[in-house]
Amino acid sequence: MMTDTRSRxxxxxxxxxxxxxxxxxxWTKAAVVxxxxxRWRIAAHAAQPSAWDExxxxxxxxxxxxxxxxPRVSARIASLLADAPRIAVHTPARPGRIALAAVSSExxxxxxxxxxxxxxxVVVEAVTVDDGRPVVDRLAALxxxxxxxxxxxGGFDEEGGEGALEVAGLVxxxxxxxxxxxxxxxxxxxxxxxxxxxxxxxLRPVAxxxxxxxxxxxxxxxxxxxxxxxxxxxxxxxRQLAPIGFGRAVAELxxxxxxxxxxxxxxxxxxxxxxxxxxxxxxxxxxxxxGLASPTLTAPGGPARIARSLPLAxxxxxxxxxxxxxxxRPGSIPQTDEELAVVHGAVRDLLTDLTANGPxxxxxxxxxxxxxxxxxxxxxxxxxxxxxxxxxxIGIVQVAIDPAGALGPLGALRDDEIVExxxxxxxxxxxxxxxxxxxxxxxxxxLSMRVTVHxxxxxxxxxxxxxxxxxxxxxLPRGQVAELEIELDPAVSLGAPRRARRIRAxxxxxxxxxxxxxxDAPLLxxxxxxxRRAVLGAWRDTFLREVRPPAEGAA
Amino acid sequence: xxxxxxHRIHLPRGTVVSARVGAEIKPDEVIGLRRGAMAPVRVxxxxxxxxxxxxxxxxxxxRPGERVDAxxxxxxxxxxxxxxxxxxxxxxxxxxxxxxxxxxxxxAEETVIGHVRGRVRAVEEGSLVIEVPAARLHxxxxxxxxxxxxLVVGVPNPGDELRAxxxxxxxxxxILVGGSRASAETxxxxxxxxxxxxxxxxxxxxxxxxxxxxxxxxxxxxxxxxAFGILLVEGFGKVGIDPQLFSWFRAHAGRVxxxxxxxxxxxxxxxAPLPSRRALAKVxxxxxxxxxxxxxxxxxxxxxxxxxxxxxxGIPTRMALVRFEDGRxxxxxxxxxEATLAPEGR
Numbered sequence: 001m002m003t004d005t006r007s008r009x010x011x012x013x014x015x016x017x018x019x020x021x022x023x024x025x026x027w028t029k030a031a032v033v034x035x036x037x038x039r040w041r042i043a044a045h046a047a048q049p050s051a052w053d054e055x056x057x058x059x060x061x062x063x064x065x066x067x068x069x070x071p072r073v074s075a076r077i078a079s080l081l082a083d084a085p086r087i088a089v090h091t092p093a094r095p096g097r098i099a100l101a102a103v104s105s106e107x108x109x110x111x112x113x114x115x116x117x118x119x120x121x122v123v124v125e126a127v128t129v130d131d132g133r134p135v136v137d138r139l140a141a142l143x144x145x146x147x148x149x150x151x152x153x154g155g156f157d158e159e160g161g162e163g164a165l166e167v168a169g170l171v172x173x174x175x176x177x178x179x180x181x182x183x184x185x186x187x188x189x190x191x192x193x194x195x196x197x198x199x200x201x202x203l204r205p206v207a208x209x210x211x212x213x214x215x216x217x218x219x220x221x222x223x224x225x226x227x228x229x230x231x232x233x234x235x236x237x238x239r240q241l242a243p244i245g246f247g248r249a250v251a252e253l254x255x256x257x258x259x260x261x262x263x264x265x266x267x268x269x270x271x272x273x274x275x276x277x278x279x280x281x282x283x284x285x286x287x288x289x290x291g292l293a294s295p296t297l298t299a300p301g302g303p304a305r306i307a308r309s310l311p312l313a314x315x316x317x318x319x320x321x322x323x324x325x326x327x328x329r330p331g332s333i334p335q336t337d338e339e340l341a342v343v344h345g346a347v348r349d350l351l352t353d354l355t356a357n358g359p360x361x362x363x364x365x366x367x368x369x370x371x372x373x374x375x376x377x378x379x380x381x382x383x384x385x386x387x388x389x390x391x392x393x394i395g396i397v398q399v400a401i402d403p404a405g406a407l408g409p410l411g412a413l414r415d416d417e418i419v420e421x422x423x424x425x426x427x428x429x430x431x432x433x434x435x436x437x438x439x440x441x442x443x444x445x446x447l448s449m450r451v452t453v454h455x456x457x458x459x460x461x462x463x464x465x466x467x468x469x470x471x472x473x474x475x476l477p478r479g480q481v482a483e484l485e486i487e488l489d490p491a492v493s494l495g496a497p498r499r500a501r502r503i504r505a506x507x508x509x510x511x512x513x514x515x516x517x518x519x520d521a522p523l524l525x526x527x528x529x530x531x532r533r534a535v536l537g538a539w540r541d542t543f544l545r546e547v548r549p550p551a552e553g554a555a
Numbered sequence: 556x557x558x559x560x561x562h563r564i565h566l567p568r569g570t571v572v573s574a575r576v577g578a579e580i581k582p583d584e585v586i587g588l589r590r591g592a593m594a595p596v597r598v599x600x601x602x603x604x605x606x607x608x609x610x611x612x613x614x615x616x617x618r619p620g621e622r623v624d625a626x627x628x629x630x631x632x633x634x635x636x637x638x639x640x641x642x643x644x645x646x647x648x649x650x651x652x653x654x655x656x657x658x659x660x661x662x663a664e665e666t667v668i669g670h671v672r673g674r675v676r677a678v679e680e681g682s683l684v685i686e687v688p689a690a691r692l693h694x695x696x697x698x699x700x701x702x703x704x705x706l707v708v709g710v711p712n713p714g715d716e717l718r719a720x721x722x723x724x725x726x727x728x729x730i731l732v733g734g735s736r737a738s739a740e741t742x743x744x745x746x747x748x749x750x751x752x753x754x755x756x757x758x759x760x761x762x763x764x765x766x767x768x769x770x771x772x773x774x775x776x777x778x779x780x781x782a783f784g785i786l787l788v789e790g791f792g793k794v795g796i797d798p799q800l801f802s803w804f805r806a807h808a809g810r811v812x813x814x815x816x817x818x819x820x821x822x823x824x825x826x827a828p829l830p831s832r833r834a835l836a837k838v839x840x841x842x843x844x845x846x847x848x849x850x851x852x853x854x855x856x857x858x859x860x861x862x863x864x865x866x867x868x869g870i871p872t873r874m875a876l877v878r879f880e881d882g883r884x885x886x887x888x889x890x891x892x893e894a895t896l897a898p899e900g901r
Contacts, residue, residue: 048890049834049835049890051834051835052834052835053835056835060873134594135594135595135647135657135659136592136593136594136595136659139592139645139647139659140591140592142568143567143568143569143591143592144567144568146565146681146682162648162650162651162652165619165648165649166647166648166657168619169619169620169646169647169648169649169657170619170647170648171620172618172619172620172621173592173619173620173621173645173646173647173659174568175568175620176568176569176620176622178680178681179680193612196618197618197619197620198620298760300764303760316761317759317760317761320759320760320761320764320791321759321760321791321792322847323760324696324760324790324791325790325791325792325845325846325850328695328696328787328790328791329695329790329845329846331834331890332845332846332888332890332891333846333866333868333870333872333888333890333891334846334866334868334870335846335847335848335849335866335867335868335887335888335891336847336848336867336868337867337868337869338847339846339847339868340868340869340870376870376871378865378868378869378870378871379869
């Protein structure tokens with residue numbers, strides 16, 4: 001209900017409203033924040049293809065509010081929404097393009113590429129000394145690349161290395177002057193010599209992401225490239241970028257709730273991974289081509305990989321066409337079951353990729369899924385499965401989604417306002433899916449875990465026995481707290497090393513309940529296609545089946 | 556009247572632009588010259604100067620990245636000797652191991668052509684901005700290089716597949732408008748027959764990949780000549796070109812067009828406006844569906860369902876009722892259709 005708070009004296013009701021808007025490359029999400037019974041709530045939210053006009057979005061939101069708004073303002077709700085102040089974020093207009101030249105594809109090249117991609121750059125061309133191409137082809141490739149910046153990596157700090165000088169020379173020759181900056185992330189001992197290849201001020205030295213054969217140090221390079229992309233591609237107003245806003249909101253949420261939080265936002269073009277600890281210390285990775293239109297999905301091998309991960313028998317050619325159509329028309333939605341299965345297969349694959357490019361997610365307290373495909377999955381259980389299959393968050397974790405896509409816009413506020421916004425909208429911002437106990441390891445023929453669910457005021461459930469490769473879903477409604485008593489097999493781990501095999505943990509329920517997941521990490525699947533589909537189908541059915549409580553134990 | 560659109564031609568580094576701002580250019584006009592690098596040679600530096608290889612950097616008077624002319628000094632010791640560049644080239648690296656300089660000789664001058672007709676609006680770092688007065692069609696994908704040629708319609712109906720047998724010597728240098736699909740064999744034959752480009756409603760991803768793989772292998776083996784571009788208009792799979800657009804192509808057969816495969820872009824000169832598309836269709840609009848099971852099929856939007864309804868996949872969304880051309884009435888997510896509008900109310 002919208003309340004008139006400002007203009008009673010003039011006899012015309014108004015309303016305190018604001019809009020949180022996330023303008024994505026394919027979909028625009030908007031949430032109406034208004035006051036109801038003295039509290040700020042998300043009163044309605046809607047999403048539409050970004051190609052549609054704003055009037056349509058306002059009309060949809062107005063229709064959702066119809067009948068719920070105060071009768072004094074309901075006739076004017078569309079104009080109130082159109083005039084309402086808005087907090088908006090958007091997907092970057094275009095990603096930063098960088099060319100990479102490195103000594104080794106496996107060591108320096110890999111490290112530099114990961115740092116660049118995690119900072120939101122697209123590596124449009126990569127050459128390495130060991131890429132098997134003649135020097136002249138490498139030069140031609142670099143000369144043809146359309147880039148905003150150059151990145152050179154290679155040589156261990158202690159050893160220097162002629163290879164690094166060679167690739168630096170290649171970049172100098174290919175670049176041929178101009179304004180584009182060159183980032184030197186190679187051996188510290190070579191900085192001066194490499195600097196001499198370029199005009200004064202062009203070379204920007206950064207700490208070596210691969211200082212030695214056995215050590216990686218990506219953070220300084222990633223942070224530098226974070227700043228560079230803001231300066232070169234999205235000048236000013238970085239807070240209004242959806243990936244930045246999302247990361248800030250996750251960090252503040254972690255600090256305010258004193259939880260370790262991981263948020264993943266999967267859009268059409270961008271994928272963002274944001275993790276933060278109890279103190280709000282945050283790390284985020286923004287992959288510019290990591291979303292559903294990612295070329296990795298349609299690259300050779302991609303469709304076959306996705307086809308293998310589906311519980312339905314869909315041939316690789318159809319999967320390839322479906323993925324290409326998803327890339328070509330990201331504002332459309334999967335209409336058939338088969339297309340939805342392909343899209344969900346793609347989401348799992350992209351989340352796995354996103355997770356693999358950083359430290360393993362262990363010891364997370366809260367996992368948040370955002371982006372239209374996850375946040376608006378037809379069933380909450382499907383969203384839960386996407387997140388658990390894709391990320392494999394080892395440990396005991398609460399899982400939630402951001403259905404209105406409100407985290408990004410909230411993260412565009414000033415730091416102190418984010419906390420206020422999160423606190424004000426705490427009941428509506430996230431939809432809790434429930435909790436998950438995800439373990440790694442297990443021995444065939446043995447139980448992975450035996451779990452008893454003690455519910456406050458209700459009879460206990462279990463013990464529920466979960467074998468390797470199995471999962472069980474236990475009902476636990478939203479808001480209900482339960483104490484889990486978990487007995488682990490010695491070959492099974494919940495992440496952090498523990499001496500005790502018996503663990504107690506408190507969890508809160510949600511739309512799905514509590515998922516007891518002993519499917520290992522990464523997921524292990526049979527090689528034979530029939531067997532694999534049977535296993536995948538069984539997992540899907542476990543998630544989707546109407547959750548029935550297992551045998552009740554003693555109260 | 557067609558409004559001119561701006562087109563950016565990416566120039567390979569090292570291109571010396573010959574076109575001036577304000578100049579009118581034609582698709583086959585030379586807009587710049589470039590000398591590409593050839594396989595590099597090692598030029599001994601320390602040996603002729605009787606120095607140790609490790610001393611090379613002290614001797615050099617050029618640095619990696621620099622362009623040198625033939626006979627330009629590369630290294631010298633005052634009063635004791637000099638090493639001259641044997642050919643004009645790009646300095647790539649200096650080796651402290653063997654005391655040599657890696658020099659990539661510059662090849663013969665090559666011409667750079669823009670493949671578009673229009674007026675040069677700006678010359679920027681690495682690109683040329685052209686004002687192109689042509690009908691501009693953005694496809695959903697494409698492949699290959701920039702090409703230009705005369706438009707030729709290669710199939711009788713928009714839903715027909717372009718067969719290899721339909722391509723003969725008459726199509727050489729032309730841009731062929733196909734139908735709903737072309738196999739890798741057809742595409743390979745088209746290229747071999749000297750066809751400049753192909754416009755298709757759809758293509759199977761597998762066929763396109765097979766074709767690209769064949770081209771890559773041929774390029775690696777050497778001997779491949781001529782550029783070839785493909786433009787995909789509707790989507791992947793067997794998808795016919797929208798009949799309205801197909802009629803437009805028919806009406807414009809014989810006009811010169813420029814096709815930019817990698818950018819998924821086609822310009823047709825001296826043309827009437829294209830049938831346009833509107834993302835949000837309204838009741839009464841002629842529409843085209845973009846996702847299965849109706850992908851590429853046209854019809855009329857006869858109604859919008861109130862509130863959200865679940866699509867077959869279970870996704871709650873706004874649904875439209877479409878009467879397809881085969882008479883079937885079906886609910887389709889509104890996000891999956893586009894209105895197709897005849898140019899200027901025709």
